[in-house]
Amino acid sequence: MTRDLDSVKESPTELRRRRAFRVRLWIATGCYLIASFVLYQWGHTDSPWRVVWALLPVLFMAWVVILIVLRVRQLDEYQLKLFFPGLAVGFTVSMFAAVTIGTLSAAGFTVPNAGWPVALIGIVSWEVTNLLVKAPVA
Amino acid sequence: MENEMRSERDERGWTQAVLAERLGVSRQTVVALETGKYDPSLPLAFRIAEVFGKPIEELFFPNTGLKSGDQPRRSRV
Numbered sequence: 001m002t003r004d005l006d007s008v009k010e011s012p013t014e015l016r017r018r019r020a021f022r023v024r025l026w027i028a029t030g031c032y033l034i035a036s037f038v039l040y041q042w043g044h045t046d047s048p049w050r051v052v053w054a055l056l057p058v059l060f061m062a063w064v065v066i067l068i069v070l071r072v073r074q075l076d077e078y079q080l081k082l083f084f085p086g087l088a089v090g091f092t093v094s095m096f097a098a099v100t101i102g103t104l105s106a107a108g109f110t111v112p113n114a115g116w117p118v119a120l121i122g123i124v125s126w127e128v129t130n131l132l133v134k135a136p137v138a
Numbered sequence: 139m140e141n142e143m144r145s146e147r148d149e150r151g152w153t154q155a156v157l158a159e160r161l162g163v164s165r166q167t168v169v170a171l172e173t174g175k176y177d178p179s180l181p182l183a184f185r186i187a188e189v190f191g192k193p194i195e196e197l198f199f200p201n202t203g204l205k206s207g208d209q210p211r212r213s214r215v
Contacts, residue, residue: 011159078167078176136166 032060082135090126
C-alpha cells in the first residue's frame with residue numbers, strides 16, 4: 001500500500017511555488033535579453049544617457065537576484081541544506097576565476113570581457129554541484 | 139535516527155505529497171525523512187508529531203543498528 005502512496009507528484013503548494021518562480025524568472029530573463037539587445041543596438045552613442053542605457057539590463061539582473069532570494073526563503077530546512085553547497089562552490093570557483101583573470105591582467109595579458117567568464121564559470125560550477133548533491137530543482 | 143513516519147503515513151493512507159503539504163515541506167524532504175537520509179530539526183520533529191497526533195518519542199528513536207524487519211528498541215527521551 002505504501003508503494004502506491006509513494007507517488008512522485010509534488011504537493012500543490014510546492015508545484016504552485018515552483019511554477020510561479022519559473023514564470024517570473026523567464027519574464028525577468030526575457031526583459032534582460034531585450035534590454036541587452038537594445039543596449040547592443042542603440043547603446044553605443046555619445047549621449048549623456050549612455051550610462052543609463054548601459055545599466056538598464058543590470059536592473060533586470062537585480063530582479064532575478066531578488067526572485068532567487070525569495071525562492072530560497074520558500075525552501076524548507078532539508079532543501080536549504082542541499083542548496084548551500086552549490087552556492088558555496090559557485091562562489092569559491094568564481095572568486096578563484098576572478099583572481100586568476102586578475103593575475104593574468106597584472107602580468108600584462110589581455111582578457112577580453114573578463115566579467116563573463118567569471119559569471120559563466122560560477123554558474124556552471126553551481127549547477128554541477130547542485131546535480132551532484134541532488135539539490136532541489138527550482 | 140530511525141522513525142516510524144512511513145508506517146504512520148501508510149496507516150492513514152496519505153501520499154508523500156499529502157504529508158508534505160500537511161507538514162509544510164517538500165515531497166523531497168518527506169522522502170529524505172522517511173528513508174532516514176535526513177534527521178529533522180526539533181521544530182520540524184514537533185510538527186511531525188503534531189500531524190500524526192503522537193508524541194515525538196513514539197515516532198523517532200536512536201539508531202540501534204538493527205536490520206530491516208527487526209523491531210527497533212524504543213527508548214524514552
